[in-house]
Amino acid sequence: MNTKPILVVGAGFAGACYARTLAEAGYAVTVIDSRSHIGGNAYDEIDHNGNRVHRYGPHLFHTSNEQVVDWVKRFGEWTPYEHRVDAQLADGRLVPLPVNRTTINTVFGAALSNDSEVEAFLRRLAVPCESPRNAAEHLYSKIGIELTDLFFRPYTKKMWLMDLEEVDISVVSRVSIRHDTEDRYFPNDKFQIMPKHGYTAIFSNIFDHPNITVRLSENFNKAMHEDYLHCFNSMPIDAYFDNVLGELPYRSIKFHHRTQESAADWKCSVINFTDARAFTRETAWYLLPHHRQPDGTGYSHTLEEPCDYRDNGLERYYPVKTADMRYQKIYKKYAELADELPYITFIGRCGTYQYLDMHQVINQSLMGAEKWLQRR
Ligand SMILES: Cc1cc2nc3c(=O)[nH]c(=O)nc-3n(C[C@H](O)[C@H](O)[C@H](O)COP(=O)(O)OP(=O)(O)OC[C@H]3O[C@@H](n4cnc5c(N)ncnc54)[C@H](O)[C@@H]3O)c2cc1C
Incomplete structure (x- = not known):
């Protein structure tokens, strides 16, 4: 010693x-x-x-x-x-997140049936840019304006209090865009x-x-x-x-807890809100494995509201x-x-x-x- x-x-x-x-x-x-x-x-x-x-x-x-x-x-x-996550569209429909073929078919009312059809579809939507300088240019060059503005623009604004044009590419490139129907959040992790x-x-x-x-x-x-x-x-x-x-x-998060009397009818434990409301996501804790105790009473949910760290006790x-x-x-x-x-x-x-x-x-x-x- x-x-x-x-x-x-x-x-x-x-x-x-x-x-x-x-x-x-x-x-x-x-x-x-x-x-x-x-x-x-x-x-x-x-x-x-x-x-x-x-x-x-x-x-x-x-x-x-x-x-x-x-x-x-x-x-x-x-x-x-x-882990799987759904995103809620403005009309209340739930689609898989990260964006995959199912998401694209739902948003555009399309019937793309394989990877190459999705690739060709996204190529038509993409706004070419040889060397993107920020997250907006990067996303536009990959998936076009509509998907970017639906899934990334309002979410980025409330999460970072910045427009996509101010954000570094690495912040959004963590989120993949899939051409298949894979809906796991971390499909590449063993x-x-x-x-x-x-x-x-x-x-x-x-x-x-x-x-x-x-x-x-x-x-x-x-x-x-x-x-x-x-x-x-x-x-x-x-x-x-x-x-x-x-x-x-730093960005911080205020957590808002609420109790439901019965379990939510969700496929995933987390739902992301892509629209401009203050919250980014909601977690239904009891849908995660071993999270509900045998003597559990209510059903706990938490909503997340991003903010500056100075507004949240540092x-x-x-x-x-x-x-x-x-x-x-x-x-x-x-x-x-x-x-x-x-x-x-x-x-x-x-x-x-x-x-x-x-x-x-x-x-x-x-x-x-x-x-x-x-x-x-
Ligand atoms: C909202 C959120 C969700 C996340 N989700 C995931 C996820 O799904 N998967 C994943 O892999 N990672 C996730 N992470 C990241 C994960 O939390 C970090 O990787 C991990 O906590 C980092 O550990 P750390 O020890 O560096 O920091 P921390 O866990 O922050 O620990 C640092 C500790 O230092 C203490 N400390 C600081 N200053 C002082 C001081 N002056 N004196 C004494 N103590 C001090 C703090 O109180 C704190 O407890 C998430 C992070 C956040 C914020």
Whole structure:
């Protein structure tokens, strides 16, 4: 056992991966989190209706990375679950999302019957553009104006408070357009699983190690550096440096919960709203596997309303990526400042100012912890 302990700031997936790897290598690790719970944004709990609810929006685990799956399976049972999402059109009809052949046939009243017919159809709709500079030009060049303006324009506006013309291509290219009738949300991922007893139970098991101490409702302060060998920190990097180079903005979400007396007649657990109403999506929690307890009473739903993080108690969810990458340029300068400090490593979503899915955070953090150990 090394004498001086290591400090991990943040009990989300980034902090949990660092803490467990370093603890198993013989280091004493203290994990602090300003929140009153472990799990970061993946935290879930059983609500008053007896439904499991993810406090920070539905978290679907999907990856093709076998090492990541092997690692998370060490800490609890996982159950196969293939996520599907419907989008609600203005007239109330539900169509598969991401857009696939069924979606296109419904929207245009068409009868396209194979991939090549869909390809040819989209080619006719597309507005050619040799080198698209932003999300609007990219989408118009792929699927034309009507589908872009139906499925992407109002949604992007309420999600990012930006027009597609201001948004970077990478923000929309995450969403595929399919020529077949595949309707799974993550069709390319080999592993699509959910924790049988919830994410919080997985986190409890990750932190359950004699070398790990977890302290909740505790904020990081710089005086802590003196007591620790090294600090792995998942706090927002701009906040650590007191915003000296400017603020790194985030979009946030206000969650509105409601209870139904009976289960909704939905095919999918999530419905997205593509129109201009304030909400982006609604989740029916009890439609996710193992989310309704045997003694459940009501049926819990959550609506999501995007907002600026300053209007939501500084809850930082999605880093903002504009087409001119102005905030990523500021982040780079913060990262250069951080490189000069040998006693701290910024980790995770807010430490690296990147939107990262859980499997990506886990992969990066496990590799980061191993690298740090190898250098010692
Ligand atoms: C609405 C929403 C839906 C999502 N859905 C999915 C999904 O379906 N699938 C998927 O793979 N990923 C999803 N994600 C992404 C997922 O939440 C992240 O990949 C993951 O939470 C990142 O882990 P992290 O440890 O980097 O950050 P976090 O989980 O945010 O953990 C960071 C922790 O650090 C703590 N902290 C911050 N500052 C301080 C401080 N100064 N002092 C002490 N503690 C501090 C915070 O309280 C927080 O608990 C979603 C994210 C959001 C916001």
